[in-house]
Every structure is written in C-alpha cells, then in structure tokens.
Amino acid sequence: MLSDRPSALHRKQEIVANCHKLPQQNFKKELLSTETISESIQTIFSKISDINTNAITINTVSPVRHIKDGMVENALSKAHLLTAIHANLKSKSKSVNLNSFYFPSFEIMMDELRDYRFYAEDMLHPNKTAIEIIWQKFSEVWVSSEAAVLQKEIAIIQNGLNHKPFNPQSEQHLQFSEKLQQKITAIQNRFSHIQF
Numbered sequence: 001m002l003s004d005r006p007s008a009l010h011r012k013q014e015i016v017a018n019c020h021k022l023p024q025q026n027f028k029k030e031l032l033s034t035e036t037i038s039e040s041i042q043t044i045f046s047k048i049s050d051i052n053t054n055a056i057t058i059n060t061v062s063p064v065r066h067i068k069d070g071m072v073e074n075a076l077s078k079a080h081l082l083t084a085i086h087a088n089l090k091s092k093s094k095s096v097n098l099n100s101f102y103f104p105s106f107e108i109m110m111d112e113l114r115d116y117r118f119y120a121e122d123m124l125h126p127n128k129t130a131i132e133i134i135w136q137k138f139s140e141v142w143v144s145s146e147a148a149v150l151q152k153e154i155a156i157i158q159n160g161l162n163h164k165p166f167n168p169q170s171e172q173h174l175q176f177s178e179k180l181q182q183k184i185t186a187i188q189n190r191f192s193h194i195q196f
Contacts, residue, residue: 063109
C-alpha cells in the first residue's frame with residue numbers, strides 16, 4: 001500500500017491519505033510494510049469493536065489499477081495490502097471480538113473480468129458492466145433478500161424522482177407524482193431514516 005508522508009518542508013511527519021488532493025510536492029510517497037498496514041487494520045478493527053461488538057467488517061482491495069507510480073508499484077502495493085488483510089483475518093486478536101471477512105473484488109476484476117471490454121476508456125477503471133457484475137456477486141452473499149427488495153423499491157422511487165415530465169401540470173403526471181409520494185411515505189413509515 002503506497003502512502004503519503006508530508007515532505008521535509010512540513011513539520012508534521014505522519015502517514016496520511018491525500019483525499020483533499022493537495023499538491024503532490026507536499027508529500028513523500030513510500031510503500032508501507034505489511035506489518036504497518038496490519039497494525040493499522042488491527043487498530044481499525046479494535047475501534048469498530050469498541051463501538052459495536054456485533055459489527056461485521058468486509059475487507060476488499062480496489063479493482064482499480066493505480067498506475068501513476070507504475071504497474072509494478074501498483075501490484076506490490078496491492079500485494080502488501082492483501083497480505084496484511086489476510087494476516088488480520090487469520091489471527092484476529094483475542095481482544096477484538098469482530099467478525100471480519102474478505103470480498104474478492106480485485107480478484108474478480110483481474111481473473112474473471114480480465115478482458116478489456118470490462119474496462120472504462122482509461123483502461124484502469126472497471127466499466128459499468130464490470131461494476132454491476134461485482135455488485136451482483138457481492139449482493140448474492142452479503143445483501144439479505146429483504147434488503148434487496150427494499151433496494152428495488154428505492155430504485156423505482158429514485159427513477160421516478162429523476163423523471164422529467166413533458167407537462168408537469170397534466171393529470172397523468174399529477175397522478176404519477178401522487179403515487180410516487182405514496183411509495184415514499186410507505187418506505188419512510190418503515191424506515192424513518194431514509195430520505196429522498
């Protein structure tokens with residue numbers, strides 16, 4: 001796993017993820033050891049367990065190839081991350097009571113969907129078809145049938161909300177809007193936290 005450290009120009013020397021897209025010259029990139037990654041994962045597991053001992057974590061490695069630093073560096077980074085994840089899954093600390101599993105999104109992309117027709121134009125990211133195949137495989141194992149039904153209901157509502165009518169004042173559209181609002185209300189009566 002490649003990580004960024006602020007360069008010598010900055011006083012604070014800590015590992016960060018550059019989510020804020022700060023200029024690259026602000027950082028020194030280095031490959032973390034499997035031990036360092038493993039310790040970080042163990043800390044994450046521990047913190048989750050402190051909040052909810054019944055929580056389940058599903059670990060995965062991104063199927064996106066990050067080749068800005070090179071193909072070999074990408075492969076090595078992913079190998080370190082895979083090694084650290086599996087080391088934690090095999091030897092869970094007795095102090096952490098957490099159910100953790102691994103979902104092979106990276107492996108599905110590399111082994112089952114290795115044909116370039118499953119890649120976006122940049123040849124790095126999975127395309128829509130590949131994402132759908134990976135999601136289906138994930139859903140088969142991790143999404144309950146009740147949640148799958150709810151997902152379909154929500155998708156129907158989202159499609160309805162995204163619909164652009166030719167005539168918003170027509171009787172047909174007003175009836176459509178009323179039925180859509182009834183579906184929204186029905187879901188929110190069951191799950192008050194869901195907002196549309």
